[in-house]
Amino acid sequence: MIKNLKKQNVWFVFTPYLWLVLFFFVPLALIFKISISVSEWGMPPYRDLFSFSENGFKINSTLGNYLFIFSDPFYIRSYLNSLSLAFTSTVLCLLIGYPIAFYVAKSKPSIRNILLIMLIIPFWSSFLLRVYAWKVLLQGSGIINSILIHIGLISEPISMLHNHYAVILGVVYTYLPFMILPLYGYLVKFDLNLIDASNDLGAKPLNTFVKVILPLSLPGIVAGSMLVFIPVVGEYIIPEMLGGSDKLYFGKIIWDEFFVNRDWPIASALAMSGIVILVFPIIIFQLMYAKYNFKNE
Amino acid sequence: MSEPFLQIIDVSKRFDNVVALDKVNLKIAKSEIFSLLGSSGCGKSTLLRIIAGFEKPDEGRILLEGKDITKLPPYVRPLNIMFQNYALFPHLNVTNNIQFGLKEEKISKEEINHRVNEILNLLELNGLEKRKINEISGGQQQRVALARCLVKKPKLLLLDEPLAALDKQLRVQTQFELVNLQYKLGITFIIVTHDQEEAMSLSDRMAIMKNGEILQVGNPVEIYEKPKDKYIANFIGTANIFNVLNKNNQIIIKELNYEVKNINNKENYVKCLIRPEKISVKKLENQSDNLNIGVVKEVAYLGSYTKYLIEVNGIEFYSFMQNSLVSDNLQIRWDDKVQISFNETSIYFFND
Amino acid sequence: MNKLFFKIFTLTIGFSFLYFPILTLIAYSFNDNKRVMVWKGFSFRWYKELFQNEQILEAFYTSLKIASLSATFATIMGVMIGFSLTRISKIPARPFFIFLSSSPLVMPEIILGLSLLLFFISSNHIIGFPSSKGQLTVLISHITFSVAFVAVIIQSRLSSYDKNIEEAAQDLGTIPNMIFWKVTAPVILPAILSGWLLAFTLSLDDLVVASFTTGPGANTLPIVVFSKVRLGLSPEVNALSAIIMLIVILAAISIYLINRSNIKK
Incomplete structure (x- = not known):
């Protein structure tokens, strides 16, 4: 920007650059390394990738952890559960x-x-407290059961907690603002004359929605979907608090492998597979976003 | 006028207690170019939106060819509107924008293609078919917006400030193109504008609006020469307005202390208008204390003509002189004393 | 009128869904009963207990400290990234830098937490730093994932920013070294503030990454709350929710009022 800043540019660029390499990239490389290491008892609980001994230099690398994960339906199912939770x-x-978002954006200023x-x-x-609120509501003695008993829909409190429906409810509730806000951002910029123009040219309201409003808010839809889909795939808190044993999710499996089983290589391999699985939807989202993110001026 | 093409009867509209239109009545003939002229907030855009069907009037009716269309939604009205900012669909290319409205009608693909090609030729948009809206110029956008409406063969085309977004040179050129196009197609045009020059040069007839009311309807000559009141006189062109005294059957223009002799109608007029181009000034060689002598306060040379601001007896008014009529050695400058003259037939009397 | 009805209906249902759970929680925070959902009577009992609960108070203090430090560092580096990416073309391995500065946005927190924890352990083994897990490691982790969010906000502000005003300032006699402080910084200040606020909220709200990277003496508020509600309900947490909601609502209202008065001016 300014020629005199040239010398300062160096640390301007390299401070954050170095930070991200050190605390983001290196840790990721590290879990990759651990994911192809052989697990063993001890601290750390895996064998070093390279070792020197009397027999000479040796690489103790293995794909065993990945093979183990992908041969066990337990892990595969947890991935699928997470993806289907995120999708639903x-x-x-x-x-x-x-x-x-549509009606808020169309309201008077x-x-x-x-x-x-x-x-907003x-x-x-707090995210955690909003999940907790549903735990309170869905209790056997909770307010929803009380209401349902009161209107006579049910006679006994039903168990609404600790199943995957409660998880979906909790996820939808906590992530809804992440969907609404980007949608709102696009819809509020929307030129209302375009709706009038479409009506004027003979398109009935439904056609106007499908042919004009929907395609023009697609970048907002993609952005919102990304903000919901990606974190939900790795979601740990909601399944832990509202979910039960009917479905296990990827986030909780990693947590348990690490904290409960103390199997670092497996946990790392799970995490690496998680990244790989997420890369595809992210690329799809990015492509859609780029395709439809034309200038609206 | 026989059966009017479009009839607006007692139309009123309020927005949150603000009156936008107050019992507006208007008759528009087939194939005419009609302008609604007024400053912003006068209700002209609201009237246009009511004709298009985007707003429903609180009271009153709209008749198109004798049929009541007041309650029809915009998508079934046989008329189209061209928006001020064009409202072209940014996600569609030029062709898709133009055929958008046709696809809503039950027309065969061949027919659609045929009509789109026809209109592309008519508006000289060939070669831009596949371009996105943000990849074409402002003038091209304007023509796409026009094409998108005309391809539907509407009975009536509404144009909201059609030239406002263009730069000046393009605006003049487009004015002529619009008039030609209308002549060729015979479609009735209703144009909303705040630019009086645009309204004058485009329209067959125009209506001047203020505060939700129509003040005067007429052709450009009538409105310019015979404005109903001071507001209209000032709104259209430059107006020199003087007070009129009626003493002992003498009609006197007060500020100029000039008695109007040849006047038939000796009604009690209180004001008169003399357009600046009808007042001529002539440089005085020698000092004299003639009554019709003024002092030049400002001179603005505009090429084909010159604007002079003249002061007489403490009041100021304008005179516009064709430069071809002023010889070089009589060039009028600041503070020159000038003789003022005008033809009595150029005086237009009115009540305030 | 049918349309208007549908609009009001949708908004009412939508906002009820968003607010019903929170409001119920607040209502029950005044319940004078250890069993959360059985109404016994109105009382401030749980608020009193909350304010005597040292564990929660200490965690709250820790969270505030980490959040404000993390937000500040993340904002500084976010601004640096924003400027680097929009203004400096010669960055070594630029695509890699872009990748680094945007990937944390889409990295599931559980993977981020795991990778950072393993990194801290290894680094402790190799160079002895960090000597133990604690507030420092949580802080580093929070800065790392917040930087990306701040950078995005700053970048989008800078990309719509008219560089001519810097030239105008130079033309009007501002010396180059002062241009950033006198022109650029004030113009992007709202973006900087909202970046800071977002980073602050992200840190305050984070449970997963903090759970991985925390150590003795560094229990943040979400960690303590989670331990209380993971298996059951806690009336004290109800009271805490009510207080947090009150703070958020007051903050929202004051921002709304400030915005409105700015617009009016």
């Missing part, structure tokens, strides 16, 4: 979030700002 809740968030603040409040408040 992304779709639900979109279905619930789109109309809300005075009301819109108040509604926007009301959307849950976004800011």
Whole structure:
């Protein structure tokens, strides 16, 4: 920007560069290394990748951890469970979030700002406590059971907690703002004249929605879906608090392999596979985003 | 006028207690170019949006060829609108924008292609078919917006500030193109504009609007020469307005202390208008204390003509002189004393 | 009118869904009963106990400290990244730098936490640093994942920023070294502030990464809360939720009012 800053540029670039290499890239490389190491008892609980002994230099590398994971339906199922949880809740968030974002964006500016603040409040408040709120609500003695008994729909409290439906509910609830806010960001920039123009040219409201509004909010849909899908794949807290033993998820498996089984190589291999599995949806999202993110001016 | 093409009857509209339109009545004939002219907030855009069907009037009716279309939604009205910012779909290319409306009608593919090609030729948009909207110039965008409407063969085309987004040179050129196009197609045009020059040069007739009311309807000559009141006189062109005294059957222009002799109608007019181009000034060689003598306060040379600001008896008014009529040795400069003259037939009397 | 009805219906249902759980939690925080869901009477009992619970208070203090430090460092580095990527073309292995500065955005926290923990352990083995897990390791981890978020905000602000104003400032006599402070910084200040705020919230809210990288004496608030509610309910946590909601709502309202008065001016 300014010629005199040239010397300062050096640390301007390299401070964050170095930081990210050291604390982001190296750790990732490290779990890759551990994922192809042989596990053993001790501290650290894996054999060094390279060793020198009387027999000379030796590489103790193995693909065994990966083979182990992918030959055990237990792990494969947990991946699939996580992906299907992420997919289901992304779709639900979109279905619930789109109309809300649409109507908030189309409100009068005075009301819109108040509604926007009301959307941001849950976004800011503690994630953990919002999950906890559902734990309270879904209890056997919780308020939803009480209401259902009161209106006579059920006679005995039913167990709503500790199953994968509760997990989906919790995920949709906590991640909904992540879907609504980017959608809102695109819809609020939306030129309302385009809707009028489409109507004027003979398109009925439904056609206007499908042919004009939906394609123009696609970047918002993609951004929102990405913000929900990706973190939900690795989600640990919600399944732990609201879920039961009916379905196990990838995040919890890593946690347990590490903290409970203390099997670092397996945990690392799980994490590496998780990254690989996530790379595909991310690339798809990025391509869609790039394709439809034309300038709206 | 026989059966009017479009009839607006007692249309009123309020937004949160603000009156946007107050009992507006208007008749527009087939194939005319009609302008709604007024400053911003006068209700002209609201009227256009009501005709298009985006807003429903609180009261009143809209008749198109005698049929009541007041309650029809915009997508079934046989008319189209060209938006001020064009409202072209940014996710579609030029062709897809143009055929957007046709696809909503039950027309065969061949017919659609045929009509799109026809309109591309008519508006000289060939070669841009596959371009995205943000890849073409402002003038091209304007023509795509026009094409998108015209391809539907509407009975009536509404144009909201059609030239506002273009730069000046392009605007003049496009004005002529619009008039030619309308002549060729015979479609009725209703144009909303705040630019009086644009309205004057485009329209067959125009309506001047203010505060949700129509002040005057007429052709450009009528409106310019015979404005109903001071507001219109000032809105269209430059106006020199003087007070009129009616003493002992003498009609006197007060500020100029000039008695109008040849006047038939001796009604009690209180004001009169003399357009600046109808007042001529002539440089005085020698000092004299003639009544019709003014002092030049400002001179603006504009090429084909010159604007002079003249002061007489403490009031100021304008005179525009064709430069071809002023000889070089009589060039008028600041603080020169000048003789003022005008033809009595150029005086237009009115009540405020 | 049908449309209006549908709009109000949608917004009412939507916002009820967002607020019903939170409001219930707040209501039950005044319940004078150890069994959370059985209403006994109104009381401030759990608020009193909350304010006497040293574990929670200490965790709260730790969280605030880590969050504000992490937000500050993350903002400084986020600004550096934003400027580097928008203004400096000659960056060695630029695509790699872009990859590094955006990947934390899409990295599941559980993998981030695991990788950082393994890194800290190994680094302790090899060079003896960090000597133990604790506040420092949590801080480093939080800075690492927050940097990317701040960088995104700063970058999007800088890309829509009119560089002419810097030239205008030079033309008006500002010496080059002062341009950043006198022109650039004030213009992107809102982006810097919202970046800081986001980094602060991310740190305050993080449970997973902190659980991996924490050590003795570095229990953050989410860790303590999680340990209390993982298996059951806790009336004290209800009270805590109510307080946090109150703070968030007050902050939101004040931001709304500041925005509104700015617009009016």
